[in-house]
Amino acid sequence: MIKKRESFGETLKKLRQSQKMTQKMLAEGICAQSLISRVENNEELPNVVILQQICQRLDITMDQLMQFESEEINQRNDQLNKVHHHFIQKNYLKMAQLLKDESLINSLFLDADFQRYDYYLSICAFYVEKKTIKALQLLKKAISYTHKRENPNISILEIQMMADLGRMYQKNGQLEAAFIELERVYQLIDVLPEERKNFELNKIYFYYGELLFEQQRYTEAFEIVEEGMALAQQFCSYYYLEELFTLNGKLLEVDNQSTEATEYFFLANMVQKIVRD
Known part of the structure; x- marks a missing residue:
């Protein structure tokens, strides 16, 4: 017996439910809850602007929603999300192992999928294989899928890349x-x-702050690091906080504030222990 394909409304409903969202939660700040209800019941289609906002909230692309069923989308996203979890943990070796999974490779279809995959491959090439040229080539390829410099609506993923x-x-x-x-x-x-904004932007403050520090642009580096520590506090996140505390300690040492520097080195050590435990 041929399985009946999901309707657009059914796909949207199942994706919403898989993320433990109510219709009210999905609609908040985007549209009326009643519109979500009508869409899920296949009584109405939202306009492109609203549909784009709905997809952003569900962390999917419009192409995925239009072309695939909920099970296909969730399976692909689950696999990529497992890779991303190890990316956040900086467990690049585990990332590299997961990226070799043929079921993941065979599930890639959209440019957005290949972009994430190539991005993760570039990170593994850089940190695991220690092949900088290969890493740069993969990363530039990943960015090229969607990025146009004149486009003001740049995504968080593009910023990260x-x-x-x-x-x-x-x-x-x-x-x-x-x-x-x-x-x-x-x-x-x-x-x-x-x-x-999200906590993952925190590494950018560290990257930029460290580059400024290495160029002895200490005042600018101080400002960047402070912004990064504030973002970590805002999201209650330890992501790159150890690195930011250490860098702030180095900056304080340069400024002859040895007592304060020692405090930040201590905090960095504490964060390291918390994250590892």
Whole structure:
């Protein structure tokens, strides 16, 4: 017996439910709850602007919602999310192992999927294989799927990739290119609406702050690091907090504030222990 394909409304409903969202939660700040109900009952289709906002809240692309069933989307996203979990934990070896899974590779279909996959591959090439040129090539390829510099509506993922590009340039001794990328990324964060920010942006403050520190631009580095520590506090996150505390300690040492520097080195050590435990 041929399985009946899900309707658009059924797909949306199942994706919403899989993320433990009520219709009210999905609709909040986007549209009326009644519209979500009508869409899920296949009585109405939202306009493109509303549909884009709904997809952003569900962390899917419009193409995924239009072309795939909920089970296909959830399976693909679950696999990529497992990789992303290890990315956040900086467990790059485990990432590399998961990226070899043929079921994951065979599930990739959309540009958005290949973009994330190539991004993760570039990180593994850089940190696990220690192949900077390969990493840069993969990362540039990943960015090229969607990124256009004149586009003001840049995604968080694009910001992350550009930041890592700057980091790779820095570690490869291409300092001018590193500054171009990281300064641009920092400016993009500065104008990013608060509701779009997340804890993952914290590494950018560390990347940029460390680059400024290495160039002895200490005053600017202080400001960047303070912003990063404030973002970590805002999201109650330890992500790159150890690195920011350590960098702040180094900056305080340069400023002959040895007591304060020692306090930040102690805090960095405490964060390291908490994260490892």
